[in-house]
Amino acid sequence: MSDLLVAAPALVPLGTALVTALARRRPRLVGALSLAGACASLLAATWLFVRVLVEGAQRTSFGGWPAPFGIAFVVDPLGGSLALIAALMGVVTLVFQRSSADRAPESPTLHPLIHALLAGVGGAFVTGDLFNLYVWFEVMLLAALGLLALGGGRRHLEATLKYFALNAVGTLLLLVGLAGIYGLTGQLNFAALRDAAPTVDPGLLLLVATPACLAFLLKAGAFPLFAWLPASYPTLPAPLLALFAALLTKVGVYALLRLLGDLFVAVPAVTFELLGWLAVATMLTGVLGAAYHWDMRRILAFHIVSQIGYMLLGVALHSEAGTVGTVFYLVHHIVVKANLFLVAAMVFQLCGSYDLRRAGGLWLARPALGLLFLVPALSLVGIPPLSGFWAKLLILRAALAQGQIAWAAAALIVGVLTLYSMLKIWLQAFWAPHPEPDWSAPAPAGRGAAWLATGGLALVTVAIGVAPEPVYRFAAAAARSLGVSP
Amino acid sequence: MSWLLALSVGALLAAGVFLLLSRQLLRLVLGVSLVGSGVNLLLFAAGRIGPTAPPVVELGEQVLTGAANPVPQALVLTAIVIGFALVCFSLILALAVQQAGGDADVDSLRDAEPPPGADGKPALEVER
Numbered sequence: 029m030s031d032l033l034v035a036a037p038a039l040v041p042l043g044t045a046l047v048t049a050l051a052r053r054r055p056r057l058v059g060a061l062s063l064a065g066a067c068a069s070l071l072a073a074t075w076l077f078v079r080v081l082v083e084g085a086q087r088t089s090f091g092g093w094p095a096p097f098g099i100a101f102v103v104d105p106l107g108g109s110l111a112l113i114a115a116l117m118g119v120v121t122l123v124f125q126r127s128s129a130d131r132a133p134e135s136p137t138l139h140p141l142i143h144a145l146l147a148g149v150g151g152a153f154v155t156g157d158l159f160n161l162y163v164w165f166e167v168m169l170l171a172a173l174g175l176l177a178l179g180g181g182r183r184h185l186e187a188t189l190k191y192f193a194l195n196a197v198g199t200l201l202l203l204v205g206l207a208g209i210y211g212l213t214g215q216l217n218f219a220a221l222r223d224a225a226p227t228v229d230p231g232l233l234l235l236v237a238t239p240a241c242l243a244f245l246l247k248a249g250a251f252p253l254f255a256w257l258p259a260s261y262p263t264l265p266a267p268l269l270a271l272f273a274a275l276l277t278k279v280g281v282y283a284l285l286r287l288l289g290d291l292f293v294a295v296p297a298v299t300f301e302l303l304g305w306l307a308v309a310t311m312l313t314g315v316l317g318a319a320y321h322w323d324m325r326r327i328l329a330f331h332i333v334s335q336i337g338y339m340l341l342g343v344a345l346h347s348e349a350g351t352v353g354t355v356f357y358l359v360h361h362i363v364v365k366a367n368l369f370l371v372a373a374m375v376f377q378l379c380g381s382y383d384l385r386r387a388g389g390l391w392l393a394r395p396a397l398g399l400l401f402l403v404p405a406l407s408l409v410g411i412p413p414l415s416g417f418w419a420k421l422l423i424l425r426a427a428l429a430q431g432q433i434a435w436a437a438a439a440l441i442v443g444v445l446t447l448y449s450m451l452k453i454w455l456q457a458f459w460a461p462h463p464e465p466d467w468s469a470p471a472p473a474g475r476g477a478a479w480l481a482t483g484g485l486a487l488v489t490v491a492i493g494v495a496p497e498p499v500y501r502f503a504a505a506a507a508r509s510l511g512v513s514p
Numbered sequence: 515m516s517w518l519l520a521l522s523v524g525a526l527l528a529a530g531v532f533l534l535l536s537r538q539l540l541r542l543v544l545g546v547s548l549v550g551s552g553v554n555l556l557l558f559a560a561g562r563i564g565p566t567a568p569p570v571v572e573l574g575e576q577v578l579t580g581a582a583n584p585v586p587q588a589l590v591l592t593a594i595v596i597g598f599a600l601v602c603f604s605l606i607l608a609l610a611v612q613q614a615g616g617d618a619d620v621d622s623l624r625d626a627e628p629p630p631g632a633d634g635k636p637a638l639e640v641e642r
Contacts, residue, residue, distance in 0.1 A: 159589055166596045173603060182614040183625035189539075189611055190626065192604055196546045197534070203553045203593060210586070211560035259627050321636050383638055 031088040033079070034101045036072035037111035037150030038164070040065065041118070045143035052136035059126070062139040066118040069146065073108075073115040080108040081502075085509065087156065096220045102156030105506035106355060110282055111153040113362050114275055118146045120366060120481045121271045127478035130266035130373040135178055142271070145171035149275045153282065158209065158216045161283060162202050165247070169195050172276060175268050176260060187260035194256040198246040205240025212236050221291045234295045240287060241299075248280030250340060251309040254333045258317065261332075262325035262382075266373030269325065273332055274366035278358055281339045289343055289351050290510040297346075304344035308438040311337030315445040322384045324372040324457070327449055328365070331408065334442060335361055338423055341435055345426050351507035353422035356499060360407070360415040360492060367404040367485035371397070374478055375457050378469050384453060389462035393469035398458040403486040405450040407493065410443050415492035418500070519559045526552030539611060539618045543604045550597040554590050561586030 032039065044065025051057045080086055080103055089098040103111070121142065125131050132138055148168030155161050172195075176188040210216055212232060213224040225233060249257040261272055288295065288303070314334025318327045339361070342354030372382065374397060379387035391398045407414035410421075420443060427436040492499050526548055533545030561583040569584040571577075612618055615625075628637040 159592070163592065163596070166600070170599060170603065173607075177607065177610075181625075182611075185607065185611045185614055186623045187626040188607055189620075189623065192607065193534075193542060193546070196600060196604070197549070200546075200549050200553050203557060206589075207553070207557040207560035210557075210589075211562075216585075263626050323636065326636070385638065 033072065033076055034086045034088040034103055034154065035090075036076060037069065037115065037154050038147050040069040040072050041143040041147035041150060044069070045140040045147065048139040048143065049137075052140075055134055058136075058139050059134075062143065063119070063122045063126075065143060066115070066122050066146070069150070070112075070115040070119050073112040073150075076103060077108045077112045080105055096215065096217045099160050100156035100217055100219070101154050102218060103154050104509050105502065106282070106285075106510065107153045109355075109359065109502065109506065110278070111150050113359060114146065114149045114153065117271060117274045117362060117366055118142070120370075120485060121267045123477050124270065124370055124373075124481040125267045125477075126474075127476065127481070128472050128474035129370075129377040129478045132178070132265040132268050137174060138178060141171050141174045141178070142268070145175065145271065145275075147171075149279055152279045156218045158206055158218070158221065162199065162206055165199055165202060165279070165283075168276065168279065169199060172272065175272075176264065179263060179265075184263050187263040191256050191260040194246060194253060198243045198253075201239045201246070202243035205237060205243060208236030208239065218286070218291060225292050225294050230294050230296050233292055234299055237287060237292050237295060241284060244280045244284040244287065245306070245340075246280070247277065248284065248336050248340070249277045249310075249333050250280075250336060251306055251313050251333075254310070254314070254336075257333060258326055258329040261329045262323065266370060266376070269373075270366040270369040273328070273369055274362045277332055277336055278339075278362055281336060281343070281354070281358060284340070285343050285351065285354055285510075289346065289354075293346075300344045300346040303340060304432065304435050307337045307340035307344050308435055309337075310334070310340060311438060311442040315442050315449065318449045319445065319452075322456075324375065324382045324384060324453060325369070327453065328368050328372060331368075331446065331449065332365060334446065335365070335408070337442070338420065338439060341427065341439065342423050344435075345423075345430055345432070347426060347430060348504075348507050349422070349426035349429060351510060352500070352503045353419065353426050355503040355506050356422050356496075357419040359499060359503070360419040360489075363485050363488050363492075364404045364407045364416060367482055367489065368401075368408065370478065370482045370485070371401045371404065372453075374475065374482065375401070377472055377475075379457065379462070384456035386463060387457040388460040389458075389467060390469065391458040398454070400482055400486055401454060401458070403489055405454060407489045409447045409450055413493045415489045415496070417493065418496040422500075422503075515563045516559065519555060519563065523552050523555045523559065526555065537620050539608045539620055542620065543601070543608045546604060547597065547601040550593075550601070554593050554597065557593060558586050558590050 048058050048062050051061055085102060085104040087100060087102040089100045091098050145168060148164045148171055151164035152161055173188055173192055176191055177184060212228055215221050215224050246253045261269055311334050314330050318330035321327045339354050339357050342350045376382050381387060407416040410416040424436050424439055530545045530549030530552055533541045536542060565580050565582050567581045569578055569581040631637045
């Protein structure tokens, strides 16, 4: 039973995908099964997370093969917490899908693909084997391609192609890195790799780890290979967009943190110096790309890139404090980013456009929505007392403590530019009058589910902001369980 | 044997990357599958080329000696299956894009990212 629980973040969504695919002739049943499956997944992930907190890391090996030979699943605090948040995002997505705001068109493959994507993400967080990680990446890729192509229009197909071209190369790069790592150490199991890494030459270790790192950076949307992200994400309907934005790039960051911050801590220091500058370039190019755009989805898509820079900066610091910052940032960012896209969909529903030049007047018409938008927006910027403030503070403090003044300065400048983008959205969509003088806000029905999803996420953001202590202590424990020396 | 594998991997990767850089849609898709084949060979070579005996433990024996390394074979098999699925999907995708757009030049695919308007600002998208 406990063996199955360890694999639950992957198994429950896989089972739900199967069931929803089998029930495809009865759409109402599919919707109910889908939501029930997501809730079951959330319950299982919560149970698993509590067990990890109480009893320490949970592990299992499949097929009765002992650890280095069979495929192991290992859930440590880091993987457990991310699996929990991924399951939460699944529920939020499906709740929002029940509202009327820019929902994904129902099709027989929609729910199976959503759950396959969640299975890929969950599997990547709980696996303890490098090759198995590659397999989950491919599951994610195929499900993501399917969801992108569901729209069926020309722009959807183009977006799918752009996503496919770079991400397929990314997974092949990962396979190259895997071949090198296996050829050098003869191991694929995380624990065995952790033991084997100090015994081989650090230069060789870097050589074989580089293709895998590049693959993870590409998947995370880091500079200079982020072009696929803003090219493809804005064609998605809002719930799927929120799901993609929340989870997919973060799996890349997680995998990079696992590789460089846990398994291969012995790689030469120049790696982390390089990664730090890459992180700065990612932050800057992302936020500047966002400054150019007027479409809310494009602005927010570029902000994913920019925020990934902060998380990479935490990995590049290569210290316990930096890792704590990255873990905190991951948790905060998943919640906030998904919420921003969902609130943008509610704005779209009222104004009829995602383009800010066609929106306005919402502060008078819908003040509650204005306040709701401000919570994740200001949290993304890093205004206290919201969760983003603590996440940025942790990264900045670690950077300054390690004497990386230039990196810290870049992080602060990007914070100011992020404020510019968020104010642009708020001033245009809410404060400025609507471009059409006789516009009045429509009162569409069926927004309860949208309010439930976005309000719930906003509450999480505020809760982390007001009481960061438990999350901080947890992030510190998660960082200690990784292999970075203090 | 190793040098033959190394040359094949190099040739496949070079041809694959060349095709990947092409602006023709179908070449790009073929490029991905060629790179995939090269990487599969690389993965196979990572397990060292040596004995060719099948990795089956004889009755009564406890350890396997003088047999081929089974791990890379298992890995390559998995990678081939996944790669096959990806290639199938991408071929259909390339066909669908061509049917929707009628143009095989990837540079002309600007529907997902419309070029800026005359004033240099991002184009106002047609709502659909």
